[in-house]
Amino acid sequence: xxxxxTSVPTYFQATIGTLFCFxxxxxxVHAQVAARPARVINYSAExxxxxxxxxxxxxxxxxxxxxxxxxxxxxxxxxxxxNTEQREKLLLAxxxxxxxxxxxxxxxxxxxxxxxxxxxxxxxQFPKMRTAALPLMERYQKGLHGEGSLYHKSKLMILNPSxxxxxxxxxxxxxRTLYRNLIRATVASLESRLPLTMEQREEMIKTIIENTDPMxxxxxxxxxxxxxxxxxxxxxxxxxxxxxxxxxxxxxQFIALAGLQKR
Amino acid sequence: xxxxxxxxxVTTATVFSLFATLLSGTCNAQVKIARGRVAIPxxxxxDELANRxxxxxxxxxxxxxxxxxKVTKATRERTKEMQKMYLEFSKNKEPNTWPRPQQLxxxxxxxxxxxxxxxxxAKAYRTELAARKDANIIAAASIVTNLIDSEVLLSPxxxxxxxxxxxxxxxxxxxTLPVAFFYxxxxxxxxxxxxxxxxxxxxxxxxxxQNRPRYNQPWVxxxxxxxxxxxxxxxxxxxxxxQKELLKRNNDAAVK
Numbered sequence: 001x002x003x004x005x006t007s008v009p010t011y012f013q014a015t016i017g018t019l020f021c022f023x024x025x026x027x028x029v030h031a032q033v034a035a036r037p038a039r040v041i042n043y044s045a046e047x048x049x050x051x052x053x054x055x056x057x058x059x060x061x062x063x064x065x066x067x068x069x070x071x072x073x074x075x076x077x078x079x080x081x082x083n084t085e086q087r088e089k090l091l092l093a094x095x096x097x098x099x100x101x102x103x104x105x106x107x108x109x110x111x112x113x114x115x116x117x118x119x120x121x122x123x124x125q126f127p128k129m130r131t132a133a134l135p136l137m138e139r140y141q142k143g144l145h146g147e148g149s150l151y152h153k154s155k156l157m158i159l160n161p162s163x164x165x166x167x168x169x170x171x172x173x174x175x176r177t178l179y180r181n182l183i184r185a186t187v188a189s190l191e192s193r194l195p196l197t198m199e200q201r202e203e204m205i206k207t208i209i210e211n212t213d214p215m216x217x218x219x220x221x222x223x224x225x226x227x228x229x230x231x232x233x234x235x236x237x238x239x240x241x242x243x244x245x246x247x248x249x250x251x252x253q254f255i256a257l258a259g260l261q262k263r
Numbered sequence: 264x265x266x267x268x269x270x271x272x273v274t275t276a277t278v279f280s281l282f283a284t285l286l287s288g289t290c291n292a293q294v295k296i297a298r299g300r301v302a303i304p305x306x307x308x309x310d311e312l313a314n315r316x317x318x319x320x321x322x323x324x325x326x327x328x329x330x331x332x333k334v335t336k337a338t339r340e341r342t343k344e345m346q347k348m349y350l351e352f353s354k355n356k357e358p359n360t361w362p363r364p365q366q367l368x369x370x371x372x373x374x375x376x377x378x379x380x381x382x383x384x385a386k387a388y389r390t391e392l393a394a395r396k397d398a399n400i401i402a403a404a405s406i407v408t409n410l411i412d413s414e415v416l417l418s419p420x421x422x423x424x425x426x427x428x429x430x431x432x433x434x435x436x437x438x439t440l441p442v443a444f445f446y447x448x449x450x451x452x453x454x455x456x457x458x459x460x461x462x463x464x465x466x467x468x469x470x471x472x473q474n475r476p477r478y479n480q481p482w483v484x485x486x487x488x489x490x491x492x493x494x495x496x497x498x499x500x501x502x503x504x505x506q507k508e509l510l511k512r513n514n515d516a517a518v519k
Contacts, residue, residue, distance in 0.1 A: 056474070067469050071416040074465060078418060173419045178412060181405030181426070185444040188402030191395065192441040193495040195319040198394045224406070225444055225491070244322075246498040253495045260491060 041122040045114045052105070052133050053140060062102055065144055069094040072145055076155070079170040080163045093154035097144045105136055142216055172214075179214035180205070186228040194250045203242050211235045229258035304349030304486050309364060312485070313342045315497035316368050323391050324376060324384050334375050341371045349486070364485050403438055403451060404430035410450050414473050415466040425461050432457060441492055 046057055053061035073090050076082060082090070112129050113121070145151035156164060183205055187196070196204065212231045232239065232255045243251055317338060320326070326334060345367055352361045369392050376385045408426045411417065417425065429435050438451035453461065462470055 060474075064473065067472065068416070071465070071469060075416050075418060170418070174412075174417075174422075177419045177422045178409050181409045181422070184398070184402040184405045188399050189441045189444045189492060191399070193315070193492050194497060195315060195395055197323060197391055201394075201398055246318075250495060250498055254492070257491050 039119040040116040041119050042116055043114055043122060043126075045109060048109060048112065048114065048129070048133075051130065052137050058102065058105065061140065062098065065098045065101070065140075066095075068143065069098065069145060069151075072143075072151075075170075076167050080159070080166050086158050089158050090151060090154055094145050094149075094151040097149045097151050100150075101136070101139065101144050108132060108136065146216075175214045175216075176209075180209055182215070182224060182228050183208050183231075186225060186232070189225055190251065190254050193254065194247060200242050204239060207238050207242070208232060208235055211238055226258060226260065229255055233258060304346060304353055306346050308486055309342050309346055309349075311496060311500055312364055312368060313338050314500040316365075316372055318497050318499060319391075320372055320376065320388065323388050324380050326380070330379050333379055334372070337375045338368070338372065341368065358486070361486075400430050400436055401426065402444070403435050404432075406444060406450055407435060407452060410447070410452065411461070411470070415462060415469045417466070428461055429453060 049058040049061070050056065052058075056064065069091065073082075073087060073094065076090065077087060111132075112125060117125070155167065159167065186208075187201060187204055190196070191201070208231060212234050215227060215231070236252075236255065239251065240248055317335060320334060321331060324330075345364060349361065349364070373385075373389055373392065376388045379385075380388070404426045407429045408417070408422050411425060412422060432451075432453055434451040434453060434457075438449075452458075458470060459467060
């Protein structure tokens with residue numbers, strides 16, 4: 001309450017100041033009375049970029065993709081020591097992936113009208129726009145250089161089988177470590193409602209990890225719990241013996257939260 | 264157009280701006296109030312916490328009926344004291360400075376366990392509590408590691424090393440509420456200085472170039488950290504008291 005009371009004079013002063021700033025001269029008051037314009041929505045191309053790239057403009061998203069390509073190649077390099085030619089070829093393939101992706105993005109973007117759009121048009125356009133953009137949004141979030149990319153195919157061509165196997169094993173190990181970390185957090189979330197003993201905790205993490213496939217890179221803009229709860233569903237029958245009759249309904253309620261996921 | 268014919272007119276924009284100014288002023292004020300107010304120490308939340316911890320104690324210590332009665336009675340008393348204390352804090356202390364109820368309660372239960380059970384059982388209970396605390400910190404550090412990886416890419420060995428280092432940071436230790444596992448802006452990202460010690464030069468350059476939401480957990484505490492999990496109650500805690508009943512109990516405690 002105190003903070004409101006003390007701030008009232010400040011806001012009053014600010015209001016009076018603003019009032020003076022906006023009071024202006026007009027030669028004819030009546031001329032100012034105009035018909036109410038149709039409502040328009042200002043939706044710029046930048047707004048669309050931000051929708052697709054989690055609040056980044058396309059140029060920033062592209063720069064990030066380039067940086068991730070460099071980082072991915074540096075990581076491959078650290079696992080098998082690429083020679084200069086291999087490194088350059090991989091980078092080139094990765095750049096082509098980025099170019100292809102952003103060409104597809106620009107093509108999609110060109111289908112829509114931006115700027116001041118009548119509200120009715122915008123209301124009809126926006127859901128279609130979002131649905132059309134969804135596959136690209138997901139592809140970007142997953143990373144542009146995974147399986148199916150030219151980068152991945154080039155790796156298959158450039159590297160000898162043992163090198164390729166080594167990079168794949170490295171990637172899988174990374175994926176497993178990230179997955180284990182997510183599972184740890186999921187179990188800790190459950191523990192905020194149902195504290196576990198050391199044995200239960202250890203067994204639960206082990207059961208999930210050993211009986212489910214590790215997930216792809218998680219989009220941390222989404223509540224991460226929902227992504228892993230689906231995995232718990234897959235092993236519900238294996239988890240049940242770890243809990244008492246009293247505890248199990250709580251675990252089930254926890255797993256059922258997966259249903260709250262938006263999509 | 265002479266100066267006399269000029270008429271002053273407050274345009275629609277002025278009205279809007281006036282409205283917006285007043286509104287933003289009011290909203291800011293409300294947000295300031297809300298940050299103090301949202302941490303309402305509802306007795307129900309403490310009861311729920313006590314039930315959860317008692318259930319855990321029962322699971323680990325397997326008390327006899329009389330032992331459990333003794334522990335329960337002492338815990339109910341402690342919960343009432345805590346309720347009074349938090350009500351006082353809600354009047355004059357920022358929510359982020361309140362002591363953690365879970366810590367206070369488990370400290371109390373450890374003491375009661377020492378007095379009630381054999382040394383071996385009491386020790387086992389302490390060990391379990393310590394393990395849970397560690398697991399919680401490791402979970403928070405693991406999520407920080409995953410977030411860092413999503414922006415700079417880490418090798419598996421780097422992930423392990425970063426998790427260990429991050430687990431030692433104060434930001435991680437104090438951010439073990441479940442909200443840390445839900446939202447990006449609640450993940451306790453280490454400070455820029457700390458990041459310098461965690462990443463290689465290449466990774467650090469990459470880290471610095473990326474935008475991320477401002478870490479927003481420090482003002483959250485047990486009482487205002489409602490999340491998806493709030494609908495799940497501990498075993499034996501069948502029904503939450505009605506809101507009116509909870510408020511009445513809070514008022515009663517305040518009057519006493």
